[in-house]
Amino acid sequence: MENIKELGLLNALDKGPVICAEGYLFEMERRGYLKAGPFVPEVVLDFPLAVKQLHEEFVRAGSDVVVAFTYYGHRAKLKAIGKEDLLEKLNRNALEIARNVARETGTLLAGNLSNTWEYEPDSKKSHKTVRSIFDEQVAWAADEQADFIIAETFGHLGEALLSLESIKSAGLPAVITFSPATENSCDGYSWEDACKVLQDKGADVVGLNCGNGPDTMTPYLEKIRSTVSVHVAALPVPYRTTNEQPCFQKLKLPNTEQAFPVSLDPFLLNRYEMAEFAVKARDMGIRYIGICCGAGPHHVRSMAEALGRTPAAGKYSPDMSLHPIFGDKDVKENHVACLLGPVQDIK
Numbered sequence: 001m002e003n004i005k006e007l008g009l010l011n012a013l014d015k016g017p018v019i020c021a022e023g024y025l026f027e028m029e030r031r032g033y034l035k036a037g038p039f040v041p042e043v044v045l046d047f048p049l050a051v052k053q054l055h056e057e058f059v060r061a062g063s064d065v066v067v068a069f070t071y072y073g074h075r076a077k078l079k080a081i082g083k084e085d086l087l088e089k090l091n092r093n094a095l096e097i098a099r100n101v102a103r104e105t106g107t108l109l110a111g112n113l114s115n116t117w118e119y120e121p122d123s124k125k126s127h128k129t130v131r132s133i134f135d136e137q138v139a140w141a142a143d144e145q146a147d148f149i150i151a152e153t154f155g156h157l158g159e160a161l162l163s164l165e166s167i168k169s170a171g172l173p174a175v176i177t178f179s180p181a182t183e184n185s186c187d188g189y190s191w192e193d194a195c196k197v198l199q200d201k202g203a204d205v206v207g208l209n210c211g212n213g214p215d216t217m218t219p220y221l222e223k224i225r226s227t228v229s230v231h232v233a234a235l236p237v238p239y240r241t242t243n244e245q246p247c248f249q250k251l252k253l254p255n256t257e258q259a260f261p262v263s264l265d266p267f268l269l270n271r272y273e274m275a276e277f278a279v280k281a282r283d284m285g286i287r288y289i290g291i292c293c294g295a296g297p298h299h300v301r302s303m304a305e306a307l308g309r310t311p312a313a314g315k316y317s318p319d320m321s322l323h324p325i326f327g328d329k330d331v332k333e334n335h336v337a338c339l340l341g342p343v344q345d346i347k
């Protein structure tokens with residue numbers, strides 16, 4: 001989107017769709033820079049250029065937002081791998097890498113919080129721990145000039161509310177999303193009610209990300225869109241989830257083994273299926289449209305193009321007319337036979 005940096009997130013959303021590419025953990029893991037299992041983004045310290053490159057690829061593909069790679073970069077996660085001393089450096093590095101790309105490309109810089117795995121609904125002590133985890137990450141994001149903050153993949157409304165309070169106390173716009181792995185939140189709210197509570201407490205954008213593919217996320221999104229008045233966010237994973245296996249953690253391979261997290265390839269949706277989702281989401285009145293774990297720049301580009309954008313990477317979007325077998329008649333006539341047999345038998 002033109003001038004999104006000047007407009008700011010909320011004005012941009014009032015004008016039309018904002019595209020947000022996520023899925024850094026999975027893509028960095030696929031590229032060999034991050035360990036599946038702990039899923040801690042140490043890559044921002046070890047291979048900052050790899051992170052910068054992916055930010056740039058997502059922007060070239062059409063993302064309006066550069067999300068600082070601090071997902072699972074919070075104190076509890078760093079403690080779990082014995083590297084708590086790297087916490088601040090990791091966060092600041094991630095924010096700096098993302099800020100440089102955002103400022104160079106005129107896009108928005110988002111700080112990023114995630115669920116902590118520390119939240120227990122009935123434990124005031126855990127609430128205090130979680131709030132302090134959010135507060136320090138929000139402070140670093142604000143200090144590194146984040147334009148807004150995404151807090152995501154929550155299962156508990158209670159934990160999401162703690163993130164919201166933290167972001168609002170820093171005076172930044174808050175995009176808060178749940179991962180609907182279950183029918184209701186872990187603390188018993190329907191997803192639309194949980195989003196409504198967030199809205200009423202001051203969240204600027206509410207919705208869902210991760211966990212579900214487009215088919216199983218859409219029914220929840222419809223209910224959320226008709227329940228809240230603020231802008232809605234929708235960032236499914238690009239995987240073929242079903243009513244029987246509604247989230248990617250539940251997808252099973254033919255041999256019944258769990259496909260999550262590193263054997264999900266056979267379930268991957270193609271770029272056009274994600275583009276179809278982007279259009280459907282827009283037509284439902286959703287303005288904050290994106291993609292989560294499993295995303296590649298090709299998905300983002302097709303989504304952007306389907307929404308009427310002309311991203312830089314569109315220069316290399318497919319043009320099959322010049323393909324020697326499947327292309328236009330003139331081209332094909334020069335390639336009468338091939339490994340697949342005579343061309344006239346193929347089409």
Ligand SMILES: [Zn+2]
Pocket residue numbers: 023209210211237292293
């Ligand atoms: Zn995700």
